[in-house]
Amino acid sequence: MNQNNKNRKATPFIVPENYFEEFHAKLMQQLPEKKHAPTIKQIAIQKIKQYSAAASIVFMMIVGSTLIHQYATERNEALLSEKEDNELIETLFDNYQLDDYNIYCYLTSADQNY
Numbered sequence: 001m002n003q004n005n006k007n008r009k010a011t012p013f014i015v016p017e018n019y020f021e022e023f024h025a026k027l028m029q030q031l032p033e034k035k036h037a038p039t040i041k042q043i044a045i046q047k048i049k050q051y052s053a054a055a056s057i058v059f060m061m062i063v064g065s066t067l068i069h070q071y072a073t074e075r076n077e078a079l080l081s082e083k084e085d086n087e088l089i090e091t092l093f094d095n096y097q098l099d100d101y102n103i104y105c106y107l108t109s110a111d112q113n114y
Helices: 002-010 019-030 040-095 100-113
Strands: none
Touching: none
16 A cells, blocks of 8 residues: 555556546547548549530530631621622712612612512
8 A cells, every 4th residue: 555655646647447448439439430432433433424524515615616606707708798788889979870769779679688
């Protein structure tokens, strides 16, 4: 007994009873659960999702650029047609004597062609 009192004075810290028996169980409860490695099927599904997303982006870019190019081409053709019509009207004004009625007839017949 005397020996225990000397040891207690030398080391004031006391280990609770059953501390080491319960230590492992308490430690395992506090640890987060281990994440499982993905299976081959899950990896394959992720790859398919990535490739399909990339393919859809490329498809949308191709379709978008095609539509933009087609719109620009139609717009340029319309501007050229309008420019040709304006040049024709200027030529008519410069070379012919026109009255309002002739201009009206020309403009209304031009609208009917479209």
